[in-house]
Amino acid sequence: MINKSENIKNGNSLTKTRHMVFLALMVSIALVLSIVESWLPVPQPVPGIKLGLANIITVIVITFYGYRDTLMVVCARCILASLYTGGLMSFFFSFTGGMLSAAVMAFIYKKASGVFSLTGISIVGAVFHNVGQILVACLIMKDITVLAYLPVLLVSGIVTGFFVGLCSRFFSDTIRKSGIINKPYRSFAKQSEENLK
Amino acid sequence: MFKKADIILVVIIIIVAAIGYAGITIYRTAAANDVKIAEIIQDSKVIRTINLDALKSPLRIQVSGDYHEVILAEKGRIRFEDADCPDRICVKTGWLTKVGESASCVPNRVMIKIKGESQKVDGVTY
Numbered sequence: 001m002i003n004k005s006e007n008i009k010n011g012n013s014l015t016k017t018r019h020m021v022f023l024a025l026m027v028s029i030a031l032v033l034s035i036v037e038s039w040l041p042v043p044q045p046v047p048g049i050k051l052g053l054a055n056i057i058t059v060i061v062i063t064f065y066g067y068r069d070t071l072m073v074v075c076a077r078c079i080l081a082s083l084y085t086g087g088l089m090s091f092f093f094s095f096t097g098g099m100l101s102a103a104v105m106a107f108i109y110k111k112a113s114g115v116f117s118l119t120g121i122s123i124v125g126a127v128f129h130n131v132g133q134i135l136v137a138c139l140i141m142k143d144i145t146v147l148a149y150l151p152v153l154l155v156s157g158i159v160t161g162f163f164v165g166l167c168s169r170f171f172s173d174t175i176r177k178s179g180i181i182n183k184p185y186r187s188f189a190k191q192s193e194e195n196l197k
Numbered sequence: 198m199f200k201k202a203d204i205i206l207v208v209i210i211i212i213v214a215a216i217g218y219a220g221i222t223i224y225r226t227a228a229a230n231d232v233k234i235a236e237i238i239q240d241s242k243v244i245r246t247i248n249l250d251a252l253k254s255p256l257r258i259q260v261s262g263d264y265h266e267v268i269l270a271e272k273g274r275i276r277f278e279d280a281d282c283p284d285r286i287c288v289k290t291g292w293l294t295k296v297g298e299s300a301s302c303v304p305n306r307v308m309i310k311i312k313g314e315s316q317k318v319d320g321v322t323y
Binding site: 089090093112115116117119120123124127137140141142143145146148150151152154155157158 | 200203207283
């Protein structure tokens, strides 16, 4: 293992490689999560509700890197995921939902991370994920009665967003403690340190 | 773990959802006495309309396209009975019984919805 001081000596290129490897890892973990999720027999009171485990990765990348990397990871994840599931139609769904939620979460994280906790941010993300997918469904069907699903999806977004938020908090604490990333953490690091004490 | 702003946010989302749900419910109960007309729509074109209230015997309709669906209509209700699309959300939606309800198979761009048509006066006898 390369320790921190060596890493600093080696300078920029190693940091860049680490960065790239980390993002690649995140994409692959997101893919695995979405496969595992399709195996889980999640009770579905309303058809179409998903847990959105891949959003854990989106939240993680937002907390450690900026919105550019996040959008890249989401984009790569959607393209790769569409190769082994559903094809073009599911790509449009996951891409629009994923991009919208990632953009909104990254924006809130940047502007108001002191106001909302990670759980709150991921709830917003889950809700916007659902809103994006409903909008795509409206566009494809050219019909607005699809919007009748929205109230149910808003509430389910709160539940799944809460779960995803918890998972990503544990996950980011673990990553931080493991020292895989030795870059200064943005505002949340301080906060979760306080939480740990 | 939870901040004050988070709770406010959750409450706002729940209020918005509740208002939306209430609106839809009011719309549906207002139209509850209407004649139920089911429309099968593909690529935003109506390919078939069925008067569900006038239906005597169950009716099966095949819909083709990128995927195939079997729609089953009975008196007062209609559903996707079977589909070969990957997620089968349309089949899981189940029976549509009320005016304003809809089920869609987005991969095949097929949708069924129940439209209300107010009762015609000439059906009433004295």
